[in-house]
Amino acid sequence: MSESAILEVNNLYHTYMEKTPLEYKALAGINLQVKKGECVAVIGHTGSGKSTLIQHFNGLMRPQRGEVLVDGQNLSDPKLDVKALRRKVGLVFQNPEDQIFEKLIGDDIAYGPLKMGLPLKEVRDRVKWAMELVGLSFEELKDRVTYALSGGQKRKVALAGVLALKPEILVLDEPTAGLDPFSRQELLDRIALLNKQEKMTVIFVSHNMEEVAYLAQRIYVLADGKNLIDGTPREIFGNTEILRRHHIAAPQTVEILAHLKQRGYSVDLKAFERESAAKEIVSILQPFRR
Amino acid sequence: MERGLTTRKIVIAGVLGAVAILLGVTRLGFIPVPTAAGNATIMHVPAIIGGVMQGPFVGLVIGLIFGVSSFLDATIPLFKDPLVAILPRLFIGVTAYFSYLSLKRVNEYAAIGVAGFIGAFTNTLLVLIMAVVRGYIAPGVAVTIAVTNGIPEAIVSVIITLAVVVAWKRLDHSGNKKSKISGEM
Amino acid sequence: MAGFEFELSRNITIGQYLPTGSLVHRLDPRVKLLSFTILVIAMAICDTYVGNIIALAFAICLFYISRIPISYGLSGVKPAIPFILILAVLQLMFYNKVASGGTVLVDHGFILITSDSIRLVIVSALRFIEIIFLSSVLTLSTSTTQITHGIESLLRPLKYVKFPVHEFALIITIAIRFVPTFAMEMEKMMKAQASRGAEFGTGAWWRIIQRTKDVFPIIIPLFNVAMARAEDLVLAMEARCYTPGNERSIYTKYKAQNKDYIAILFCILFASLLLLFPFPY
Numbered sequence: 001m002s003e004s005a006i007l008e009v010n011n012l013y014h015t016y017m018e019k020t021p022l023e024y025k026a027l028a029g030i031n032l033q034v035k036k037g038e039c040v041a042v043i044g045h046t047g048s049g050k051s052t053l054i055q056h057f058n059g060l061m062r063p064q065r066g067e068v069l070v071d072g073q074n075l076s077d078p079k080l081d082v083k084a085l086r087r088k089v090g091l092v093f094q095n096p097e098d099q100i101f102e103k104l105i106g107d108d109i110a111y112g113p114l115k116m117g118l119p120l121k122e123v124r125d126r127v128k129w130a131m132e133l134v135g136l137s138f139e140e141l142k143d144r145v146t147y148a149l150s151g152g153q154k155r156k157v158a159l160a161g162v163l164a165l166k167p168e169i170l171v172l173d174e175p176t177a178g179l180d181p182f183s184r185q186e187l188l189d190r191i192a193l194l195n196k197q198e199k200m201t202v203i204f205v206s207h208n209m210e211e212v213a214y215l216a217q218r219i220y221v222l223a224d225g226k227n228l229i230d231g232t233p234r235e236i237f238g239n240t241e242i243l244r245r246h247h248i249a250a251p252q253t254v255e256i257l258a259h260l261k262q263r264g265y266s267v268d269l270k271a272f273e274r275e276s277a278a279k280e281i282v283s284i285l286q287p288f289r290r
Numbered sequence: 291m292e293r294g295l296t297t298r299k300i301v302i303a304g305v306l307g308a309v310a311i312l313l314g315v316t317r318l319g320f321i322p323v324p325t326a327a328g329n330a331t332i333m334h335v336p337a338i339i340g341g342v343m344q345g346p347f348v349g350l351v352i353g354l355i356f357g358v359s360s361f362l363d364a365t366i367p368l369f370k371d372p373l374v375a376i377l378p379r380l381f382i383g384v385t386a387y388f389s390y391l392s393l394k395r396v397n398e399y400a401a402i403g404v405a406g407f408i409g410a411f412t413n414t415l416l417v418l419i420m421a422v423v424r425g426y427i428a429p430g431v432a433v434t435i436a437v438t439n440g441i442p443e444a445i446v447s448v449i450i451t452l453a454v455v456v457a458w459k460r461l462d463h464s465g466n467k468k469s470k471i472s473g474e475m
Numbered sequence: 476m477a478g479f480e481f482e483l484s485r486n487i488t489i490g491q492y493l494p495t496g497s498l499v500h501r502l503d504p505r506v507k508l509l510s511f512t513i514l515v516i517a518m519a520i521c522d523t524y525v526g527n528i529i530a531l532a533f534a535i536c537l538f539y540i541s542r543i544p545i546s547y548g549l550s551g552v553k554p555a556i557p558f559i560l561i562l563a564v565l566q567l568m569f570y571n572k573v574a575s576g577g578t579v580l581v582d583h584g585f586i587l588i589t590s591d592s593i594r595l596v597i598v599s600a601l602r603f604i605e606i607i608f609l610s611s612v613l614t615l616s617t618s619t620t621q622i623t624h625g626i627e628s629l630l631r632p633l634k635y636v637k638f639p640v641h642e643f644a645l646i647i648t649i650a651i652r653f654v655p656t657f658a659m660e661m662e663k664m665m666k667a668q669a670s671r672g673a674e675f676g677t678g679a680w681w682r683i684i685q686r687t688k689d690v691f692p693i694i695i696p697l698f699n700v701a702m703a704r705a706e707d708l709v710l711a712m713e714a715r716c717y718t719p720g721n722e723r724s725i726y727t728k729y730k731a732q733n734k735d736y737i738a739i740l741f742c743i744l745f746a747s748l749l750l751l752f753p754f755p756y
Contacts, residue, residue, distance in 0.1 A: 055666065058670055060666050060669065060670065083672060086669070086670055086671075086672060087672070090670070091666075091667075091670040093663055093666065093667045093670070094663075096667065098660070098663075098664065098667075098696050098699070098700055099664060099667040099668060099671075099692070099696055100696070101691055101692050101693075101695040101696050101699075103457070104468075104469040105469070106469030106470070106471050106472060107469050107470050107471070110469070110470060110471050111671060111672075111673075111692070112671040112672045114470075115671070115672040115673065115674065116672055120470075120471065123471055124471040127471055142469050142471065142472060143468050143469050143472055147457070147460065161671060162670070162671065165671065165672065294719070294720070295639050295642050295719045295720065296719060297709050297712050297713055297717055297718075297719060298705075298709050300642050300645055300646055300649070300719060301649060301705045301708045301709050301712070302702075302705050303646045303649075303650075304645070304646045304647070304648070304649025304650045304652075304653065304705075305649060305650070305653055305701045305702070305704060305705040305708075306701065307646060307647070307649070307650030308649070308650045308651070308652075308653035308654045308656075308657055308701070309657060309697065309698065309701050310650075311650060311651075311654050312654055312657050312658055312661065312697075315654075316658070316661070318661065318690070318693065318694075321686055321687055321689075321690055330683075332690075332694075339698070351643065351646050355646075355647070355650050361610075362610050362614070370602070370603045370606045370607065371519050371602070371606075372515055372516070372519060373519060425595060426599065442683055445683050445684070445687075446683060446687045449684060449687045449688070450687065450690075450694060453691060453694075453695060454694075454695065454698045457695065457698075457699070458698075458702060
């Protein structure tokens with residue numbers, strides 16, 4: 001095991017409805033390592049096993065074969081303290097706003113910490129901290145009713161509900177799906193803040209390559225329950241060949257650069273960041289300027 | 291409430307019928323509270339909610355769906371008898387509706403709560419009466435079950451009916467209520 | 476808490492359909508529903524040993540005719556065995572204290588066993604198995620669409636007393652359609668709340684309100700999701716100009732054939748036999 005990995009998955013298998021006609025292999029030997037403080041994206045098509053994989057991270061699913069280690073602790077251990085694990089690994093499901101059930105925003109966010117049995121003062125501090133991290137005003141919103149909120153705000157409440165557990169690792173399944181462009185960008189900025197400022201390890205699943213390009217330091221691409229490739233965004237997006245073969249869209253910047261390259265311009269395909277891509281484009285415009 | 295069947299009534303009856311089936315076939319329909327059976331069922335709550343929100347016909351149909359699913363899914367001989375499993379369930383949503391209607395003008399919350407109680411008790415009572423009539427249990431046992439099972443179940447039903455209906459009707463935006471974590475510390 | 480406890484949606488077997496193409500499968504669904512109803516009522520009323528043994532034999536025969544392995548029926552009976560035993564004990568111990576009848580066989584302190592209480596125990600166990608078998612054959616040989624079409628078509632005469640037959644069938648269709656959807660939603664909800672540290676059945680066991688509130692994190696969102704889906708569906712239906720009560724054309728028409736008439740006639744005769752024939756035991 002590598003020294004600094006906070007989460008490690010070794011050769012993990014999961015089969016649904018084993019030994020029935022409906023048997024379905026969701027995971028077929030996945031490997032993954034995430035270092036403390038990293039921001040890692042998991043991408044792949046529907047049915048590639050992403051959701052099954054992340055449910056192993058906080059013990060909702062136990063390894064059938066292979067192993068999952070969180071902070072050195074083996075999740076196959078029958079004596080595992082599941083509650084402690086779920087505090088350490090905060091899991092935010094798709095459309096998490098569905099899980100809001102309390103009338104008042106403050107109560108809903110406080111649900112997790114209250115279940116932990118923390119003193120009320122501590123709970124209050126955590127709720128305040130979580131709300132401010134996601135950009136909701138504690139004083140203004142804690143006593144408001146949940147159903148009066150907009151979609152984007154509801155999602156922030158749900159995210160705060162998980163953050164209030166103060167997890168070391170935050171796992172998000174399609175965090176921005178279904179949001180309007182403005183709320184989407186705002187949420188992405190908040191997640192980036194959690195990663196950089198609060199030093200939280202972030203793992204997220206996404207279909208949106210712009211989002212992956214914006215947030216991720218490293219990317220895992222899954223296909224049919226197996227690892228396809230992994231690496232830094234530059235390595236992954238630079239590899240247009242393999243992306244195209246597996247019908248995985250690249251961010252628009254990469255698409256543009258690839259088109260330019262096809263037409264014979266010398267550009268660096270790895271320059272996927274908006275600024276670098278812009279520089280590449282400007283560089284090929286230089287000759288025309290003269 | 292408008293008379294006759296609207297698209298909304300049809301859809302809500304169907305959707306709540308699905309919830310009733312789901313509560314029946316999973317463990318979630320049972321809440322571990324002290325009763326003779328060791329838990330209280332909440333499978334009849336969708337029928338009550340349907341009756342309160344959309345009228346007696348919707349309540350009746352959801353009751354029917356609940357009854358048929360409990361009949362098909364029964365693991366107790368008692369409920370493999372359609373006269374015990376289905377017939378009494380038709381009345382859950384209907385009695386709930388009429389209790390709600392009669393008290394609505396007095397106090398909306400009380401009306402919803404009482405509907406939850408009456409609906410649940412209709413279920414317990416009619417099922418037990420049918421069970422005695424059909425000779426599955428003795429009258430003495432039935433009375434004991436009515437008290438030990440019926441009352442906790444009715445309380446559970448009141449709590450859930452109130453929570454769900456109040457949230458849906460958005461009755462509760464009185465600004466005075468504070469969050470649990472709101473006090474001075 | 477292991478993961479498999481959350482796997483609801485994959486374990487629900489409602490609307491299980493096993494196409495074998497047998498005679499029973501090919502019968503008109505209306506005939507099957509009607510025969511099923513007639514037979515269940517007859518079985519529920521018949522309370523003789525011989526009658527119920529004949530009815531059980533008939534139900535077993537149905538499995539062979541419809542080419543469905545009988546294990547499907549037995550799997551429905553298996554979980555019920557403890558209940559049957561407990562009920563048997565209860566009935567033997569308490570029943571005849573109040574209702575007297577039959578010859579007393581054992582009278583020893585608490586226990587009073589008469590020929591009537593034994594009959595009740597055995598007959599209700601048999602009846603239970605018969606009806607389980609019968610409903611297994613019905614649901615395994617008829618798809619849910621066929622069942623709803625059948626119900627709609629059978630209830631059509633009720634139109635004349637202003638009963639909304641089509642709307643009723645639509646309600647049933649919607650209900651069956653949404654069970655798997657909600658099961659998945661519920662599974663997601665349970666996982667999401669467990670991730671937030673939810674626990675169920677905590678607190679002292681007599682605290683009914685506390686224990687009920689423990690299920691709020693799942694029950695309330697479940698109803699909310701159901702209502703949101705309902706609103707979407709209302710909108711979609713109205714956008715396509717659905718109006719309750721309108722005449723609609725049908726594209727599945729059932730036409731009863733000779734085999735259907737024979738089947739229903741046979742079931743009626745069999746039911747009359749169970750009800751009217753004076754079986755000696």
